Amino acid sequence: MENAFINLDARARTLLRTLIESYIRDGQPVGSRTLARTSGLSVSAATVRNVMADLEDMGLIQAPHTSAGRIPTPAGYRLFVDSLLEVRNPSPEEIRAIQSGFDPNASTQDLMDTTSNLLSRVTRMAGMVRLPRHRNVALSQIEFLRLGEGRILAILVIDGKEVQNRVLELERDFGQDELQRMANYLNAHLAGKSLHAVRAELLREMRDVRDDLDAMMLAAIDLGEQAVGDEDPDDVVVAGQTHLLGYEELADMERLRQLLEAFNEKQEILGILDQCIRSDRVQIFIGRESGLDWFENCSVVTAPYSVDGEVVGVLGVIGPTRMSYDRVIPIVDVTARLLGSALGDHPANDPK
Amino acid sequence: MENAFINLDARARTLLRTLIESYIRDGQPVGSRTLARTSGLSVSAATVRNVMADLEDMGLIQAPHTSAGRIPTPAGYRLFVDSLLEVRNPSPEEIRAIQSGFDPNASTQDLMDTTSNLLSRVTRMAGMVRLPRHRNVALSQIEFLRLGEGRILAILVIDGKEVQNRVLELERDFGQDELQRMANYLNAHLAGKSLHAVRAELLREMRDVRDDLDAMMLAAIDLGEQAVGDEDPDDVVVAGQTHLLGYEELADMERLRQLLEAFNEKQEILGILDQCIRSDRVQIFIGRESGLDWFENCSVVTAPYSVDGEVVGVLGVIGPTRMSYDRVIPIVDVTARLLGSALGDHPANDPK
DNA sequence: CCAGGCACTCGACCGAGTGGAGCGCTGACG
DNA sequence: CGTCAGCGCTCCACTCGGTCGAGTGCCTGG
Structure with a gap:
């Protein structure tokens, strides 16, 4: 896996990056000619073809059928988000839109609800927030x-x-x-x-x-x-599941049913989120990496949020693997920070 | 509307009934020949065609295109459930299956949850329970x-x-x-x-x-x-929405999205249920009758449930208009009765 | 009023043909 | 040795014509 990264020279990486970006944008297989034009490199389509063949051998991209363009494999996405992606910083108005959603006087429950709503609205995918652990609240x-x-x-x-x-x-x-x-x-x-x-x-x-x-x-x-005694039952708030119906790469009804079922049961969602709580920054699961069948074609982007320096929960979104990571990642990131600071303002401590 | 019923002679009614039953069973337009064979009447297909033409004029059935069979219109369904339908009594083991789901010692909330789950599991559609009004509890x-x-x-x-x-x-x-x-x-x-x-x-x-x-x-x-003061916020418990993904007559993604959204918001669901609380027996909404766009191709079957003779809530299911009313109606009916009696056993009054 | 028959209409299906996108390979060139 | 133009090939998507079957509407004779 890692040597795949080592083996790639700058040109191959550029091509892989533009291919994935293009596929994420249009949702259609990318051919050598288009890629040669849009990559910014001054190489011919034929050369691109050679490189693409190499990338395919490494398992980073694949052709849905002979003589169609190539699409990224999960491994390709992995490499992409790990080392090729340049995240866009969220625009100021996006930050403001998110920030204005937080009412520091709201109860924790309300805060969770609005946060997951916010996430789902801004990303047009499903948002979720792991309830904060109460270990160290007074x-x-x-x-x-x-x-x-x-x-x-x-x-x-x-x-x-x-x-x-x-x-x-x-x-x-x-x-x-x-x-x-x-x-x-x-x-x-x-x-x-x-x-x-x-x-x-x-x-x-x-x-x-x-x-x-x-x-x-x-x-x-x-x-x-x-x-x-027993701490309050682990729980998670989800919102905007219905956004997922809009993505045609998730159009398989049976899969979709399992996916929505998972949102209802919450158990598996919880499992995924709990895997992420250890990390201290944005984390991404792609497709079957979590070992769940129904997760094919889905990805999850999570970030832990912390109060007073201690991580107390995780939030994130679930969407199609073909999502705009460069937009979603910073959104999840700032939302986590803002939620953390909103939780930090205890009205009990306020002189109000 | 009502004279449509008056105008129908016994033969036309039989034909309409068998047509709808057949369509509910197979989901496919039924033609004159099939109908002539299965109706039990000894008339020729040509005669059936004449009758069908009349039924179409009355707006009870329609042809999806020239020279396909006929399918029922909402008005046809309406007439069907109102005066043609013979409900099957639920089988003893179905009753037992439902009954065994009720734990009279459970809290109201739990009772609602299990009831809606029960409804959705048994009918394979979406179940919902309107929380009981608390007006007259002590x-x-x-x-x-x-x-x-x-x-x-x-x-x-x-x-x-x-x-x-x-x-x-x-x-x-x-x-x-x-x-x-x-x-x-x-x-x-x-x-x-x-x-x-x-x-x-x-x-x-x-x-x-x-x-x-x-x-x-x-x-x-x-x-x-x-x-x-303000009574506890009106609320409704739903379960098994995901079952609805399985019906191909609801396969339109945009409609489906609105439908599931309605289940999340609960507001419109509530509106529908509240319309039914007045009736004292099973009630049925078909398609757009409730005036909601997203409700096309959907029907809802509800029944009020009562404690000590007073109606305190409604429960029901939502499914495709093409559902087995003869099976669903009695299920909703007995579930309502059983929930009513389960609520009637107040543990506070029990000597336990 | 009923039934038989006929013409007609669609939709579903099939197969052939076509255009286009895109690939792999090869050979030439710097 | 890397690069690139060109060729031949493969496969998909789409269209077109034809056939088949289901089903209708209407007309007519009993």
Whole structure:
């Protein structure tokens, strides 16, 4: 794979680049004559043919049939995005269009929704946003409400704006006043700390002071532990799937069905995004690279976004492999940055 | 319209019925010869041709082009479902399959999800469920939580299992203890009453005793009013949209895009369902009857479902106009009944 | 009113023919 | 040795004519 890159001289690379750019623009196989004209090199079509034959041998391009032009293979796209692509910086008005979509006062959920909408609208493909992990956001408050015998509603307020409910089923029954005191205790000890820290503290406390604590406090910690317990289910927001119906290279109904199904199930989308969370910059999957059949002819462009220097999630778009990477990549990139900074402005910390 | 029905003699009706049944089965225009053979009548093809010409004049069937067979028009379908159709009762195992999907202990949300899934799986079309109106479910509890300056989280517990949050932005700031007393007051007065009644009561109380009530109580009522205020946003659950990609009569990409878009927006779906909530039995929209362009070649079959004798919502399916109404109608019907009875079992009332 | 028959009309299908795009190969040239 | 013009070939897309079959409309005789 890598030596394919080594073996290519400047001319071959130029030709490959123009071929792919041309194919991305027009969606039609590119022949030697056109390529010779548009490449900017002063070589004849025949020479181009020779080079194209080499490129085909290396598996970077292919002919759909004898004597049609050539189209890029996945490997060709790979090489293209890795080392041939020059990304256009997004135009100022594009940046402004994206930026104006962010309302830093919105709740996290709303922010996710508008972001994925934004992505899909600007790129005319499907946008997706992996919900941020809540590990290190501050727990503002915790309350308990007695619903019925042994059924307790735990309410966690996070970051001063997010609210989470969790219904707990318990062995023992608690009165509302008991619950109130537990909540007071927990709030006094834990408010302002990160969920992560809260969890650790609850566990430690349970171990250390088990004997000293009276039953109620123990129960309180137990409750808190349960409430904070399993982090909110991994989730992802998608939008604009329907844009994908417009691309004729995805016109195969059965494939399309699987694709949309994947958006509904979200499970596989999640898998793809999670593969990208490690990287610290824009990342691209092309076609079957992710190992999924229905992903043929599709590519995904992702970028992680971070708050206070720590990566908390990923966002990206899914579209046909034949997409304008030079336009999409910077869009995904700046969107990730803007989302990160929008998330960074906690209204709880604002003096507002 | 109605006299079309009057004008049809038994023979014409039989022919129309067999024609539509045949078209629904095979999806292909049916000609006079086939129709003469399969109708069961002992008439010649030529006679059938005469009748078909009449039916075409009445706008019930049409020929896609000269000398192809005939296919039903929307008006033909209408007449068919209204007065020609004999519904098959669903097979016992179909009933059982549907019934086994209902878990009466599930939350309302889960119930909606599984129901629409069920509908889409059994019919292989798109299933949808209009969330039940909460007008007359009992308010179990109301609590307030102070989030920050002037920002209050209201928590409503309904029916002992549903929880709703609402963040209220207020002019004045309240302390947590004030809020507590308000909640106590409201709970004492209102718990167990229906949301509808609560609303009415709050309004009446505000008018009658405005002067006597001290500021806090007024504020409490105001809070409750705001919290109960706008009923939970009308919503609808859909599932299995992707099944629609399989029908080649819906293969037009642009239409399909609009259709799926409608499922995402939900607004128009909602409009259609709301038109059906008045009826007390299965109702059918065919093609453009709902006045929506993208609905061409689509039909929707709905049925309202009721709890304790009162209609609280609608469910149904959307599929191609060319669907097996005789199979779909009873499925939608029994699903509505089963959902109604599943909702009727409030766990709050259960001794469990 | 019904049925048989006839002429006619389309659409689907097939096969041949054609034009054009594009390739591979070869041989000449600097 | 790299480059390039030219030739022959392949394959696709498109068109055109012809045939076939399904199906209709209409007319006429029972």
